[in-house]
Amino acid sequence: MIEVPNVKEIATGQASGxxxxxxxxxxxxxxxxxAMPFSATQVTAVIRRSQxxxxxxxxxxxxxxxxxxxxxxxxxxxxMLRQDFAAPPLLCTITSTIPAERGMGSSAAVAVxxxxxxxxxxxxxxxxxxxxxxxxxxxxxxHGNPSGIDAAATSGTEPILFERDKPFxxxxxxxxxxxxxxxxxxxxxxxxxxRDVASLxxxxxxxxxxAIQQLGDLTRQAKEAISANQxxxxxxxxxxxxxxxxxxxxxxxxxxxxxxxxxxxxALGAKLTGGGRGGCMIALAxxxxxxxxxxxxxxxxxxxxxxxxxxxxxxxxxxxx
Numbered sequence: 001m002i003e004v005p006n007v008k009e010i011a012t013g014q015a016s017g018x019x020x021x022x023x024x025x026x027x028x029x030x031x032x033x034x035a036m037p038f039s040a041t042q043v044t045a046v047i048r049r050s051q052x053x054x055x056x057x058x059x060x061x062x063x064x065x066x067x068x069x070x071x072x073x074x075x076x077x078x079x080m081l082r083q084d085f086a087a088p089p090l091l092c093t094i095t096s097t098i099p100a101e102r103g104m105g106s107s108a109a110v111a112v113x114x115x116x117x118x119x120x121x122x123x124x125x126x127x128x129x130x131x132x133x134x135x136x137x138x139x140x141x142x143h144g145n146p147s148g149i150d151a152a153a154t155s156g157t158e159p160i161l162f163e164r165d166k167p168f169x170x171x172x173x174x175x176x177x178x179x180x181x182x183x184x185x186x187x188x189x190x191x192x193x194x195r196d197v198a199s200l201x202x203x204x205x206x207x208x209x210x211a212i213q214q215l216g217d218l219t220r221q222a223k224e225a226i227s228a229n230q231x232x233x234x235x236x237x238x239x240x241x242x243x244x245x246x247x248x249x250x251x252x253x254x255x256x257x258x259x260x261x262x263x264x265x266x267a268l269g270a271k272l273t274g275g276g277r278g279g280c281m282i283a284l285a286x287x288x289x290x291x292x293x294x295x296x297x298x299x300x301x302x303x304x305x306x307x308x309x310x311x312x313x314x315x316x317x318x319x320x321x
Contacts, residue, residue, distance in 0.1 A: 007087070008123060010048040013116025017041035017098040018105035018153035019181060019273045019282055022241055023219035025197050025250060027164060029209075031216025034223060035149050036159040036173070038181060040307035041098040043106075045113035047121045050091035053078060057094040073141035077111055077134060081118045092117070099305065101187040103274025108150035111138035131155055161223055171223065176312045177231040177268070178291035180283045184254045185304030190275025193250040200248060211244045218244075229312075235268025235284045242271035250276030254302070259283075261301045265294045 016039040023033025053064035055074070060067050067075045078092060092114060098106045115134045119126050135151040149162050158170040200208040218237045225234040242259055245251055251259075255272045262270035262283035267290075270283040283298075285291035288310060295306040 007049065008121050010046065011117050011121035013045045013047075013113045013118070013120060015043045015109040015112035015116070015154045017043075017109055018150060019179075019280070020103065021159065021273070021282070022222045022237065023215055024272075024274055024276070025193070025245065025248060026212045026215035026219070027162070028194060028197070029201075029212045030164050031212060032161055032163045032219045032223075033149075034159055034161055034219055034226075035153040037153050037156055038104065038179070038307070038309055040181070040309040041096075041104060043094065043096040043098060043109040043113040045110070045117040046093040047090050047114075047117040050089050053082075053089045054091045055094070056091065058096070073107065073138045074110060074114065076141050077114060077138040078118075080137060081115065081134060085118075085122050085124065087118070087122060090118075090121070097307075099183055099280075101279075102183055103188050103190070103279045104181075105150040105154045107142045108135060108139055108146075109154040111135040112151065112155045128155075159223075159226060161219075171227060173226060173311060174229050175226045175231055175234065176229055176286075177310075178285045178288055179309045179311055180262070180267075180285060180291050180295050180298070181273070181280050181307045181309075182258050182262075182283070182295070182298040182303040183280050183305045184258065184278055185302075186254065186278035188275040188279030189277040190279075193276045197248050197250065208248065211247050215241060215244050231284060231286065232268055235270075238269030238271045238282070238284060239263070245272055245276065252277045254278070255281050258298055258301060258303055261297055262294050265297045266290055267294050 016037040018035055019038045021034040021036050027033035055064055064075050098104050098109055100106045112135050115131055132151050136148055139146040152168050153160055159173055161169045218241050222234055222237050251272050258281045259270040267283040267285055273280050273282045283294055285294055291308045295308055298306050
């Protein structure tokens with residue numbers, strides 16, 4: 001137990017969303033993938049002292065003891081932090097623009113924001129290792145055996161190359177352009193698509209393994225394109241990746257339609273992101289003006305919401321429409 005006598009009256013913590021830029025599904029089979037923070041969507045947590053532990057959020061407002069099972073990871077995170085720092089009861093207020101169950105790291109981002117707010121409240125210096133310790137504990141409760149990539153991406157400022165059983169590798173974002181994320185409005189079906197890709201690896205191993213290997217190659221090329229500020233080349237790689245993901249049966253008509261709308265409106269490239277069959281798609285644009293046009297057309301085509309992030313900055317900058 002850590003004794004911390006000084007407690008601020010109120011403290012705030014923030015975290016960004018995250019997207020998988022390249023390599024989804026292939027990463028399950030040992031190929032690399034790239035995740036990156038997406039700061040156009042964010043979570044903010046505010047902590048202050050209270051008579052009892054109390055949560056105020058869009059999903060639940062009330063005593064922490066009464067939170068639904070779906071928020072058990074957040075309840076346990078707060079109890080863990082309070083115990084480790086001998087902290088008094090608290091009121092935690094959470095606001096978020098990250099859609100849940102869309103592959104954008106919502107649960108990890110909430111844990112990052114809450115942990116940052118708590119450490120600031122206790123006037124304890126935040127360290128990357130300390131932050132990730134608590135966030136990963138929360139993610140284990142939420143997801144069982146998480147890779148840790150959501151925790152790293154939602155708390156960081158740079159793209160991350162990751163491979164199974166290897167350390168994460170962050171690298172600079174040196175790319176001029178804008179990234180658009182569009183929400184289909186449908187929860188992603190990651191478990192179904194992972195299962196179906198595994199089935200395809202058994203029933204048609206030659207086709208499936210070739211697609212997986214090609215996705216890995218595209219991811220490696222994408223890292224080089226980002227590092228060399230080659231936005232147009234990255235767009236072409238994204239298009240190829242979507243075609244391969246279609247061949248693995250992880251896309252669906254809604255995602256394919258939004259991808260085509262983005263391309264018809266001069267996106268450099270577009271593809272699904274995350275588990276597929278719902279969730280989100282991403283598109284790359286040359287600048288904020290073109291990104292706004294693409295986002296508008298995506299919403300006209302049925303996207304539930306869109307967000308734009310200007311790239312080439314550290315951290316990347318959200319764009320207001």
